[in-house]
Amino acid sequence: MPAGRLRRTSDGSRTRSRSCCRTRSRKPAENFDDLVERFHLDGTGRLLDLGCxxxxxxxxxxxxVAEAVGMDPETETLVEAARCARAAGVTNVIWEQGGSSQ
Structure with a gap:
């Protein structure tokens, strides 16, 4: 089974989601354009994505942004995020294991 986020099924067991690169929903560009405008993302700042x-x-x-940090408590999820970033040619994201209390 490919790497992906672990999720609970209805019977309580854990299963791995399919690869984000294949199943990632196509978010409309205007949603990201709105975030870029609203938060004045001009290529010079930093981005923290908790629970990435x-x-x-x-x-x-x-x-x-100049640099982004993606933080999530699940190691397997971060491995998949890094793989998806490489596939997209994104090199300015640091992936860290952890949560909001760290």
């Missing part, structure tokens, strides 16, 4: 999962926000927004 497989990078659905950090990867597309990385083009609008």
């Amino acid at each position: 999962g497989t990078g659905q926000l950090a990867i597309p927004l990385a083009a609008h």
